[in-house]
Amino acid sequence: MSMKERILLLYKLNKIDKELSELISLRGDIPAKIEDLSSEKKQLDERANELRAELGDIESAESNVQAENDQLLVKIEKNDELLRSGAVKSNKEYDALAREIEDANIKIRENEKAAKEDNSARKSAIENELILIAGQLEDVNVELDQNLKELDELTKQTGEEEKDLQAERDELIKKIDPEDLAHYDRISSVKYGEAVAVVRKGSCLGCYSSIPPQKAIEIRTADKFYSCESCGRILIAEELIMA
Ligand SMILES: [Zn+2]
Incomplete structure:
Protein backbone atom coordinates (compact mmCIF):
# COMPACT_ATOMS: atom_id res chain seq x y z
CA MET A 1 0.00 0.00 0.00
CA SER A 2 1.32 3.43 -0.89
CA MET A 3 2.02 6.07 1.71
CA LYS A 4 -0.68 8.20 0.13
CA GLU A 5 -3.24 5.43 0.65
CA ARG A 6 -2.14 4.97 4.25
CA ILE A 7 -2.63 8.67 4.99
CA LEU A 8 -6.01 8.63 3.24
CA LEU A 9 -7.17 5.72 5.39
CA LEU A 10 -6.37 7.67 8.54
CA TYR A 11 -8.18 10.67 7.13
CA LYS A 12 -11.28 8.52 6.48
CA LEU A 13 -11.05 7.02 9.95
CA ASN A 14 -10.92 10.49 11.47
CA LYS A 15 -14.00 11.50 9.50
CA ILE A 16 -15.95 8.55 10.86
CA ASP A 17 -14.70 9.19 14.39
CA LYS A 18 -15.82 12.81 14.23
CA GLU A 19 -19.30 11.78 13.09
CA LEU A 20 -19.48 9.16 15.83
CA SER A 21 -18.45 11.59 18.53
CA GLU A 22 -21.04 14.10 17.27
CA LEU A 23 -23.73 11.44 17.62
CA ILE A 24 -22.53 10.55 21.08
CA SER A 25 -22.41 14.20 22.12
CA LEU A 26 -26.15 14.44 21.35
CA GLY A 159 -28.68 4.14 17.05
CA GLU A 160 -29.09 3.03 13.46
CA GLU A 161 -26.73 5.68 12.16
CA GLU A 162 -24.25 4.90 14.91
CA LYS A 163 -24.35 1.20 14.10
CA ASP A 164 -23.66 1.88 10.42
CA LEU A 165 -20.75 4.16 11.24
CA GLN A 166 -19.35 1.65 13.67
CA ALA A 167 -19.57 -1.10 11.05
CA GLU A 168 -17.88 1.16 8.53
CA ARG A 169 -15.17 1.90 11.08
CA ASP A 170 -14.62 -1.78 11.82
CA GLU A 171 -14.16 -2.49 8.12
CA LEU A 172 -11.81 0.44 7.65
CA ILE A 173 -9.63 -0.51 10.59
CA LYS A 174 -8.93 -3.91 9.07
CA LYS A 175 -7.16 -2.14 6.22
CA ILE A 176 -5.05 0.11 8.42
CA ASP A 177 -1.55 -0.86 9.42
CA PRO A 178 -1.49 -1.46 13.21
CA GLU A 179 1.40 0.94 13.65
CA ASP A 180 -0.42 3.66 11.75
CA LEU A 181 -3.48 3.03 13.89
CA ALA A 182 -1.44 3.31 17.10
CA HIS A 183 0.03 6.57 15.80
CA TYR A 184 -3.49 7.80 15.04
CA ASP A 185 -4.86 6.75 18.44
CA ARG A 186 -2.05 8.51 20.27
CA ILE A 187 -2.73 11.81 18.58
CA SER A 188 -6.49 11.36 18.69
CA SER A 189 -6.46 10.88 22.45
CA VAL A 190 -4.76 14.22 23.06
CA LYS A 191 -6.54 16.10 20.26
CA TYR A 192 -10.09 15.18 21.29
CA GLY A 193 -10.66 12.85 18.37
CA GLU A 194 -9.14 15.17 15.76
CA ALA A 195 -5.96 13.40 14.80
CA VAL A 196 -5.83 14.36 11.14
CA ALA A 197 -5.86 17.89 9.79
CA VAL A 198 -6.27 19.05 6.22
CA VAL A 199 -3.78 21.49 4.73
CA ARG A 200 -5.53 24.14 2.70
CA LYS A 201 -3.74 27.05 1.05
CA GLY A 202 -0.68 26.63 3.23
CA SER A 203 -2.55 26.40 6.52
CA CYS A 204 -3.24 23.58 8.93
CA LEU A 205 -7.01 23.50 9.35
CA GLY A 206 -6.55 21.87 12.73
CA CYS A 207 -4.92 24.89 14.35
CA TYR A 208 -4.88 27.49 11.55
CA SER A 209 -1.17 27.98 11.72
CA SER A 210 0.62 28.51 8.44
CA ILE A 211 2.90 25.93 6.93
CA PRO A 212 6.09 26.88 5.10
CA PRO A 213 5.59 26.64 1.31
CA GLN A 214 8.34 24.06 0.86
CA LYS A 215 6.75 21.83 3.50
CA ALA A 216 3.31 22.29 1.94
CA ILE A 217 4.70 20.94 -1.32
CA GLU A 218 6.22 17.94 0.46
CA ILE A 219 2.92 17.24 2.19
CA ARG A 220 1.26 17.07 -1.23
CA THR A 221 3.72 14.43 -2.33
CA ALA A 222 2.64 12.32 0.65
CA ASP A 223 5.82 10.30 0.71
CA LYS A 224 5.68 9.99 4.50
CA PHE A 225 3.62 11.06 7.50
CA TYR A 226 3.90 14.77 8.14
CA SER A 227 2.72 16.36 11.33
CA CYS A 228 1.81 19.93 12.06
CA GLU A 229 4.62 21.59 13.97
CA SER A 230 2.25 23.60 16.12
CA CYS A 231 -0.60 21.18 16.87
CA GLY A 232 0.95 17.80 16.18
CA ARG A 233 -1.88 16.52 13.99
CA ILE A 234 -1.22 14.26 11.03
CA LEU A 235 -1.38 16.44 7.94
CA ILE A 236 -3.05 15.65 4.65
CA ALA A 237 -3.10 17.94 1.62
CA GLU A 238 -6.57 18.99 0.50
CA GLU A 239 -5.65 17.97 -3.06
CA LEU A 240 -5.31 14.36 -1.85
CA ILE A 241 -8.83 14.11 -0.47
CA MET A 242 -10.34 15.79 -3.51
CA ALA A 243 -8.60 13.42 -5.91
ZN1 LIG B 1 -1.92 22.33 13.15
Missing part, protein backbone atom coordinates in the same frame (compact mmCIF):
# COMPACT_ATOMS: atom_id res chain seq x y z
CA ARG A 27 -26.71 12.41 24.48
CA GLY A 28 -25.35 15.33 26.46
CA ASP A 29 -24.81 14.76 30.14
CA ILE A 30 -27.35 11.94 30.40
CA PRO A 31 -24.78 9.10 30.50
CA ALA A 32 -22.81 10.93 33.21
CA LYS A 33 -26.03 11.49 35.17
CA ILE A 34 -26.90 7.82 34.88
CA GLU A 35 -23.48 6.90 36.17
CA ASP A 36 -23.80 9.27 39.15
CA LEU A 37 -27.29 8.05 40.03
CA SER A 38 -26.24 4.42 39.75
CA SER A 39 -23.36 4.91 42.11
CA GLU A 40 -25.60 6.83 44.52
CA LYS A 41 -28.09 3.98 44.39
CA LYS A 42 -25.33 1.48 45.07
CA GLN A 43 -24.11 3.43 48.10
CA LEU A 44 -27.60 3.68 49.53
CA ASP A 45 -28.18 -0.03 49.00
CA GLU A 46 -24.89 -0.84 50.71
CA ARG A 47 -25.72 1.40 53.68
CA ALA A 48 -29.18 -0.15 54.00
CA ASN A 49 -27.65 -3.62 53.97
CA GLU A 50 -25.17 -2.64 56.68
CA LEU A 51 -27.98 -1.28 58.83
CA ARG A 52 -30.13 -4.37 58.31
CA ALA A 53 -27.20 -6.57 59.28
CA GLU A 54 -26.62 -4.50 62.42
CA LEU A 55 -30.30 -4.72 63.29
CA GLY A 56 -30.13 -8.48 62.79
CA ASP A 57 -27.13 -8.69 65.10
CA ILE A 58 -28.90 -6.69 67.79
CA GLU A 59 -32.00 -8.80 67.50
CA SER A 60 -30.09 -12.05 67.69
CA ALA A 61 -28.13 -10.71 70.68
CA GLU A 62 -31.48 -9.84 72.26
CA SER A 63 -32.87 -13.26 71.66
CA ASN A 64 -29.67 -14.73 73.13
CA VAL A 65 -30.23 -12.62 76.22
CA GLN A 66 -33.82 -13.78 76.31
CA ALA A 67 -32.64 -17.38 76.16
CA GLU A 68 -30.13 -16.72 78.91
CA ASN A 69 -32.81 -15.15 81.09
CA ASP A 70 -35.11 -18.09 80.49
CA GLN A 71 -32.38 -20.47 81.65
CA LEU A 72 -31.71 -18.29 84.70
CA LEU A 73 -35.41 -18.35 85.58
CA VAL A 74 -35.44 -22.13 85.37
CA LYS A 75 -32.45 -22.25 87.69
CA ILE A 76 -34.10 -19.89 90.18
CA GLU A 77 -37.23 -21.97 90.21
CA LYS A 78 -35.29 -25.17 90.72
CA ASN A 79 -33.26 -23.73 93.59
CA ASP A 80 -36.39 -22.28 95.07
CA GLU A 81 -38.08 -25.66 95.07
CA LEU A 82 -35.03 -27.26 96.64
CA LEU A 83 -34.95 -24.67 99.37
CA ARG A 84 -38.63 -25.08 100.14
CA SER A 85 -38.58 -28.86 99.97
CA GLY A 86 -36.60 -29.05 103.20
CA ALA A 87 -34.16 -31.43 101.55
CA VAL A 88 -31.29 -29.00 102.10
CA LYS A 89 -29.74 -29.78 105.44
CA SER A 90 -26.55 -27.78 105.75
CA ASN A 91 -26.43 -24.02 106.08
CA LYS A 92 -23.59 -23.90 103.63
CA GLU A 93 -25.61 -25.62 100.96
CA TYR A 94 -28.60 -23.44 101.75
CA ASP A 95 -26.54 -20.27 101.43
CA ALA A 96 -25.03 -21.45 98.17
CA LEU A 97 -28.44 -22.06 96.63
CA ALA A 98 -29.76 -18.75 97.92
CA ARG A 99 -26.75 -16.92 96.51
CA GLU A 100 -27.28 -18.55 93.12
CA ILE A 101 -30.84 -17.26 93.11
CA GLU A 102 -29.67 -13.79 94.02
CA ASP A 103 -26.95 -13.79 91.35
CA ALA A 104 -29.39 -15.04 88.74
CA ASN A 105 -31.86 -12.30 89.60
CA ILE A 106 -29.14 -9.66 89.35
CA LYS A 107 -28.03 -11.02 85.99
CA ILE A 108 -31.60 -11.05 84.67
CA ARG A 109 -32.12 -7.44 85.72
CA GLU A 110 -28.82 -6.43 84.14
CA ASN A 111 -29.75 -8.15 80.91
CA GLU A 112 -33.14 -6.50 80.82
CA LYS A 113 -31.73 -3.10 81.61
CA ALA A 114 -29.03 -3.37 78.96
CA ALA A 115 -31.53 -4.57 76.40
CA LYS A 116 -33.88 -1.71 77.08
CA GLU A 117 -31.38 1.10 77.37
CA ASP A 118 -28.69 0.34 74.82
CA ASN A 119 -30.53 -1.45 72.09
CA SER A 120 -33.78 0.41 71.87
CA ALA A 121 -32.03 3.71 71.15
CA ARG A 122 -29.79 2.15 68.53
CA LYS A 123 -32.63 0.15 67.03
CA SER A 124 -34.85 3.15 66.54
CA ALA A 125 -31.92 5.13 65.10
CA ILE A 126 -31.36 2.32 62.59
CA GLU A 127 -35.04 2.11 61.75
CA ASN A 128 -35.21 5.86 61.19
CA GLU A 129 -32.17 5.81 58.94
CA LEU A 130 -33.63 2.90 56.98
CA ILE A 131 -36.83 4.87 56.40
CA LEU A 132 -34.77 7.85 55.24
CA ILE A 133 -32.75 5.66 52.89
CA ALA A 134 -35.90 4.08 51.47
CA GLY A 135 -37.16 7.57 50.60
CA GLN A 136 -33.85 8.55 49.02
CA LEU A 137 -33.73 5.32 47.07
CA GLU A 138 -37.20 5.96 45.73
CA ASP A 139 -36.15 9.41 44.47
CA VAL A 140 -32.95 8.07 42.94
CA ASN A 141 -34.83 5.27 41.21
CA VAL A 142 -37.39 7.66 39.72
CA GLU A 143 -34.65 9.94 38.41
CA LEU A 144 -32.61 7.03 37.14
CA ASP A 145 -35.61 5.63 35.28
CA GLN A 146 -36.28 8.97 33.64
CA ASN A 147 -32.69 9.29 32.47
CA LEU A 148 -32.56 5.73 31.20
CA LYS A 149 -35.75 6.31 29.22
CA GLU A 150 -34.38 9.54 27.77
CA LEU A 151 -31.15 7.85 26.80
CA ASP A 152 -33.11 5.02 25.26
CA GLU A 153 -35.12 7.50 23.17
CA LEU A 154 -31.99 9.29 21.99
CA THR A 155 -30.22 6.04 21.22
CA LYS A 156 -33.23 4.86 19.24
CA GLN A 157 -33.04 7.97 17.10
CA THR A 158 -29.31 7.81 16.44
